[in-house]
Amino acid sequence: xxxxxxxxxxxxxxxxxSSLPEWLETLLSTRFFLACAVHPAxxxxxxxxxxxxxxxxxxxxxxxxxxxRSHRHAAHRVIQIRRSSYHDVVRVTEVEDVLDITGVQTYxxxxxxxxxxxxRPQPRGAGAAAGKAAASPYNCEICGRALLDPFRFCSLGCKxxxx
Ligand SMILES: [Zn+2]
Ligand SMILES: [Zn+2]
Ligand SMILES: [Zn+2]
Numbered sequence: 569x570x571x572x573x574x575x576x577x578x579x580x581x582x583x584x585x586s587s588l589p590e591w592l593e594t595l596l597s598t599r600f601f602l603a604c605a606v607h608p609a610x611x612x613x614x615x616x617x618x619x620x621x622x623x624x625x626x627x628x629x630x631x632x633x634x635x636x637r638s639h640r641h642a643a644h645r646v647i648q649i650r651r652s653s654y655h656d657v658v659r660v661t662e663v664e665d666v667l668d669i670t671g672v673q674t675y676x677x678x679x680x681x682x683x684x685x686x687x688r689p690q691p692r693g694a695g696a697a698a699g700k701a702a703a704s705p706y707n708c709e710i711c712g713r714a715l716l717d718p719f720r721f722c723s724l725g726c727k728x729x730x731x
Contacts, residue, residue: 588728589667591620594630596685596725600649600656604633620645620666650682657682658724671720672727673708686725687711 595618604613615631621644637646647662652675660674660681674681690713704714710726721727 587668588731592667592724592728596728598630600631601651602631604636607633607635610635616649617641617646618649620647649685650677652677652682652684655688656685658685667724669724669727672724673715673717673719673722675716684723684725687713687723 598618600616600618601614604610604615607613610633612634615633615636617632617634617637618630619632619637619641622641631649632641645666647658647666649656649658651657657675657677660669660683663669663683669683672683674683676682687708687710690711704716706715706718707713708715708722708726709720710729711722713722715722721730
């Protein structure tokens, strides 16, 4: 099995092949879908955008809304977060060029391939020992969630745990 060691954050490790970019942790810990503080009265003000080009440390609000995007990030690489059953997902086409998604289970939702950002809480007893898991021979290496296909991780968050 090939294991690639990711050097401890010494500068920007983004171009280093399969290593995960530094902004991923920010993305995974950001709360999306809150109303935008700058545009409280606008109809499309939920913060479901994330900019790959504005990630200075300590930036107060990594998530922003549709209007913020056109005002402040028009020329930037922005990815849009979507929701599936109250969980944050991102479309494969929006991240496959900026992130190594190898090994992460993809799902088809609304005819688009998506990835879950974070591990989803599972009902008690749904681990490898539960009968439900027997339906799938594949499990996430981090949280044990049963997977549909022979992938290694259920989400980007579980893949990030491997670092
Ligand atoms: Zn806004
Ligand atoms: Zn930006
Ligand atoms: Zn997992």
